[in-house]
Amino acid sequence: MSKETTKAKTETTTAAENDNGRADRKAARAARRDERAAAAAAAAQTEKKNALRGDAPKANTTNTTEQELKKFEKMTYKERLNLFNTNPQVYNKLTKGG
Numbered sequence: 001m002s003k004e005t006t007k008a009k010t011e012t013t014t015a016a017e018n019d020n021g022r023a024d025r026k027a028a029r030a031a032r033r034d035e036r037a038a039a040a041a042a043a044a045q046t047e048k049k050n051a052l053r054g055d056a057p058k059a060n061t062t063n064t065t066e067q068e069l070k071k072f073e074k075m076t077y078k079e080r081l082n083l084f085n086t087n088p089q090v091y092n093k094l095t096k097g098g
Helices: 003-053 061-074 079-088 088-094
Strands: none
Touching: 061 088, 079 088
């Protein structure tokens, strides 16, 4: 074999190795990208489940009490009597009797 033939074979082999190496790196990048996408999807799903699992937000009791008091003040005597008979705890709370 001459030097030129050996050199040509070496260059061909090196080019083929480079193509294989490039393909391997490309496949590795694609695999990492897919892993990151799967991890992000799993994290989003977990976050969604955690958000749905929690308790409902608590109502602001001060505003609720103020609103109930305003409604109570607008009630007729008959409505107040009905509230007293059906829910005496709320009636006492609104009349500051409890």
